[in-house]
Amino acid sequence: MSKAAEGDRPSAADWVAGHLSSQVGRVFVVTGANSGLGLETARSLGALGGAVIMAARDMEKGEAAVDSLRAEQPDGRFDLRHLDLADLDSVREFAAGVEHVDVLVNNAGVMTPPRSLTEQGYELQFGVNHLAHFALTILLFNTLLRGEDPRVVTVSSTLHKRGRIHFEDLHGEHGYHRTKYYAQSKLANVVFALELHRRLRTAGFPLRSVLAHPGHAATNLQTSGPTGVGKLMMKMTNRVMAQDVATGALPQIYAAAGADVESGQFWGPDGRNEGKGFPALVEPLDEARDRELGKRLWDISEELTGVHIDLAP
Template structure:
């Protein structure tokens, strides 16, 4: 059976330590941190001295992840909290318990499952990848404002270039494509991140809204959602083409902690087609900058989540 690439963290760690100063005293919140990019992000932030709040839907897997990090970093500051992004009530309960955070990393995601719905009846990929993070960001907004150099990092994908927002069928009830609705959710991430940036600037708020994507990185995301031939194909391509998770996490870690990062930027790999490499500023799909699209998505996200803050466009 094909395996994911071996993880060589040394080159990624060397790159990070040479470019990012200590994050001691700062608190980072990473969603979906029990595996894959989230776990690697928590690991990297821990080496920088940060306190990391890690969320997981499965508490047992989350505890195992935290224990693995504590074994590697005995002085590390890692904390696990339960969060089910497929349930907006869980998002509300979680946010109410967060007393301090400096940086929010909207990392968690689901990829290409069979047509499924959240607790509130929304298509799972749109619900988890976009709506839950939209709600979490707004619910934590005032808490973030009290933080040190507050920042929101929203993790998207290169596949956002293939996305469009199906306003007439947001939840795939009429016609569902696993890839198409994954791309929709990742485009929604980019549109949201850029619109949040614009609203922050318009209202004179110093918080940063930054985007990141990992390129083609081997994680369990590709195997936990797809089924059948698609799952097998992704296992093979992970082995042959993908970069390891240590490199894949660098863009979002740098977006979260880099001193020269600016609001509205999109960080991704610097290699060919943004599939591999070290972090650099990349460009989103042109349509993601459409302000009318952004306004419409923002308004419908408020309606679906029931979460609103006074942040005029």
């Protein structure tokens, strides 16, 4: 995709209609689909005719989201299912119930909360944002291979460029800082997606591993995790600097359904510093491409989740 002109820019819905074709017959799994980027992703994919399995932790909010989508799209195919990414047992239960999927959108996340742990005792941001999506991807691997033009879309953030994988203290027991560990989790998303891409290509599988990020989009992610002054600052910057959530979701929507999307690509906004705009190819942090880092993260992710896969063809 070429970069959009700054002048007469279409709405997000018009952009989708002009750049994406029918998705009738395809099934999408979207995590964190009850609000924010996930809800917008489900909305757009449903409008294109796709069937969307909407994974949500809070079923009450999920039901409200599905009701709103069905009111907009009476013929839409939206299937709400429970998934708590802070509990790997829930991830396994959810994956076991998915009989068909063409595209997995690893969208859900938590951002800069006070230090807390998953059910398995892992730092919450690393556990939810990376480990749970790693496990979900591997658990759905064989199901995805049976799909049409199968893809895994992993949603990261520009903050991955400020991250480092703290192998010596993955769970923040000795030096937790909420932004530092959010950046770690977002870097882990990128490293994982690129390592998955390498392993898929080496093994000759048709599954594509694609990355996306929303730039600075006004979602509840920025205000549901932070507390105190940080929460107030996020609200202010959302009002002044952020783009709307529908536009922010476009890179991951395009990564999931764009005809020219290739494995290993990273899609983000085309504007200055990748903060706003329409989907364009962007570059990850150079260190995220490091093969030794990819292998080390993969190995420890298998160890922590108990989920393993042999990617030999």
